[in-house]
Every structure is written in structure tokens, then in C-alpha cells.
């Protein structure tokens with residue numbers, strides 16, 4: 001028993017994304033999206049960084065998003081399991097290309113609109129609030145091929161019309177929205193975050209920060225439209241968060257760690273405070289970056305800030321300026337962190353740092369003074385099914401328990417948190433590796449890395465644990 005319960009109405013639940021769960025990649029009139037071009041292995045990384053060979057899937061390659069876990073056809077069965085755990089919220093994303101197959105069609109695709117309407121109805125029928133991300137790592141391929149994706153200002157207006165369409169259609173059903181998933185990921189995995197493909201010799205920073213400006217303007221326009229169309233809704237941003245520690249007390253290390261954090265805070269400073277921070281302007285100047293803006297952009301950003309700060313937290317990061325220390329970079333971490341000698345790592349090299357969760361939540365709240373929403377957290381691990389068909393994922397329970405305890409501490413520190421949707425409550429395709437065996441779920445899905453399996457769902461030990469956490473509103477972790 002903890003001596004603390006979470007606030008009344010706390011939104012316990014889980015988070016998934018269209019491209020990692022739905023499958024049915026060309027069904028129901030959906031167009032191709034960037035993620036449908038991501039295979040597994042090294043090629044996936046190369047493309048994620050912006051080296052794309054083809055705008056259509058290549059014969060004989062395996063693309064995990066094409067079937068994913070077939071949530072498109074099985075969502076009722078899956079929602080019944082979430083409801084059995086007592087979920088109050090499910091974070092999903094809408095695939096832009098289900099609504100506008102090319103991203104900028106004259107008319108929306110009714111079948112796509114209907115799919116999400118049915119999905120939201122099913123959630124609401126089960127007492128589960130839909131929390132909807134408008135863009136979770138997928139851009140319609142047509143927009144990449146024709147316009148160069150977010151490097152082009154035109155995307156702003158296409159996104160605005162997508163935003164207006166979905167707000168109008170779902171205004172009575174969806175009250176929690178988020179614009180771009182992990183918006184700062186654009187800097188690290190530019191194809192994943194913004195559909196960016198680079199030509200030889202291009203100034204990548206120039207393109208990335210111009211694309212960032214476009215997404216920030218699009219996000220502000222979405223906030224504006226959401227407030228107009230659904231006045232009782234809340235719309236947030238979404239940051240891949242995780243505090244950066246200095247490796248030593250050397251002021252150079254401290255400053256460098258602060259600078260690394262600002263690389264990410266930059267986005268939220270604009271989305272939440274409504275203006276480009278001084279350190280960003282200096283960075284643009286020092287690096288000779290010229291960000292093209294239109295008249296009215298700065299006012300728009302200022303007048304349309306987000307209602308809450310959505311964030312994912314998996315790990316903290318560590319920074320150093322010492323070339324010797326820099327030889328020990330962690331693997332599997334796109335933020336360029338070095339090894340922290342005080343922390344354990346997951347099988348994929350992500351540090352495990354529950355206290356870092358409390359630190360990160362406090363840092364964000366101190367900085368923005370707006371409610372936070374923890375929309376991703378969890379442990380990616382390999383699960384074994386016993387001959388009896390059971391999955392004893394005590395390591396996952398241990399990870400989550402410690403993180404929830406620290407989240408409770410943060411709340412007692414005075415941090416306002418609306419809810420907690422752990423990542424991948426049902427196993428799904430990993431965004432970074434495309435693997436199935438990197439599992440986060442309370443529900444196991446019978447499918448392997450090569451795409452074999454029955455797709456059958458099974459409850460893991462953590463299913464019953466999380467159910468009790470929710471039933472006791474966090475009093476029993």
C-alpha cells in the first residue's frame with residue numbers, strides 16, 4: 001500500500017499509434033504513409049534518418065506496419081480487454097492518410113472517417129475517453145513525393161484542413177487532442193518525425209528547422225481550430241522528454257546538459273509559451289540558419305498556445321564534453337546520450353531511471369506551469385510464453401511500479417498530472433526497430449519479428465497487476 005492515491009478522475013490507460021497497431025495499410029481507402037516504407041534492420045535506420053530509395057514498398061521486403069497487430073479488424077476485442085483492466089483513457093492516433101489518402105485531396109475519405117467514428121464509439125461505450133494524436137510518425141507519401149513533406153510551407157494548409165475535418169467530425173466524441181507526437185523527434189529521426197528525405201550535400205539543419213517552423217505553425221493553427229470547433233476540448237503538444245544529467249560537476253558538462261535539454265524544450269517553448277526563445281534565435285544566428293516565416297506567424301504562435309503538456313518518458317540522458325567519456329555512448333538512444341554508471345539498462349540499451357521521471361515531470365511543470373499528461377512510458381522487453389501459455393513479466397511490473405511511485409511523488413511535489421497512458425498496453429510494432437519482440441504490453445500478441453503468428457491475444461501477469469492499480473486508483477502499486 002502507498003500512503004497516497006492519485007487525484008480523483010485521473011486518466012489511467014494506455015497508448016497506441018495507428019501505424020504500429022492498425023495494419024490494413026491499404027484497406028478502407030487509406031493511402032500510403034511514410035511508415036509503410038520502413039522495413040526492419042539497418043535499412044530502417046537509414047530511411048528514418050532521411051535516406052529513402054523508393055516511394056513505393058519494394059517487392060520481397062518485410063514492412064511491419066502493413067499488418068501490424070491488425071487492430072483495424074480486432075479493435076472491439078482489444079477494447080474489451082482494456083475495459084476489463086478498467087481503462088479510463090486510450091490514446092490512439094488518426095492516420096492522416098485514412099482521412100485524406102493523398103494528404104491534400106479535395107474531399108475526405110468517408111470510410112476512413114467512419115472507421116475512427118466507430119472506434120471512438122466503441123471506446124465511449126466502454127467508458128474509455130479517447131485521447132487522440134493527430135500525427136504520430138506518419139505523413140501521406142504523396143506529400144513527401146510531391147512537396148518534400150514538411151520542408152514545404154504547403155503542408156501547413158493541408159494539415160489545417162485535415163485538422164478542421166477531424167475536429168468537426170469528432171467534436172462530440174473526442175475531448176483530448178494532441179498535435180504532433182514527439183515533435184522533437186524531427187531533429188533525430190527526420191523521416192519518422194516529418195517525412196524528410198535529404199539530397200546529397202543539403203544543409204540538414206536548415207531543412208529540419210524550417211520543417212520544425214512549419215509544424216509549429218500547423219500545430220498553432222490546429223490549436224486555434226480545436227478551440228473554435230470544440231470549446232470544451234483540451235489540446236496539447238507532445239514531447240519525447242527525459243532530463244539530461246551532466247556527467248560531472250564541471251560547469252562545461254552542466255552547460256552542455258542544459259543545452260541538450262533545450263534542443264527539445266525549444267519546441268515546447270514555442271508551443272506553450274508562444275514564442276521562439278532567445279537561445280534558439282542565437283543558435284539560428286550562430287549556425288547561419290535562415291528560417292522563413294510569413295507575416296502573422298509570430299502572432300499566431302503567441303495567440304494559440306497549448307492547454308497541456310503531453311510527454312513520453314522512457315529514460316534520462318547524460319551529457320559530457322570530455323572526449324574520453326564521449327567514447328561511451330549508449331546504444332539504441334537517438335538523443336546521443338552517454339552511459340550513466342548509476343543506472344541499469346533495458347535489453348535495448350535504454351537507461352532505466354524512475355527517479356528521472358520525477359525529475360522530468362518537475363522540470364516540465366516548473367518551466368510551463370500547465371497540466372502535464374504522461375502519454376507514454378514503459379519497458380520494451382522480450383517475453384517468454386511458458387508451456388502452460390502464461391507470461392510472467394515481473395520485470396515489466398517492477399519497472400512500472402517504480403515509475404508510478406515516482407509519478408506519485410511528483411504529484412505530491414505539486415505537479416499537476418491529468419493522466420497516465422502507458423505505451424503499448426497491447427504488444428505492437430516497435431517504432432525504432434520495427435520488431436515485434438520488443439514488447440510493452442499487458443496483453444501479449446502472438447506474432448514474431450518476421451511476421452509469423454496467429455495474432456491471438458493473451459493476458460500477461462502485468463494485466464492483472466495494472467487492473468488492480470487502476471481499481472485502487474494507485475493506492476496499491
Ligand code: BGP
Pocket residue numbers: 017020181182240312376380423429430431432433438
Ligand atoms: C516513442 C514513440 C512510440 C513508441 C515508443 C517506444 O518514441 O512515440 O511510437 O514506439 O517510443 O519506442 P520503440 O517502439 O522504439 O521501443
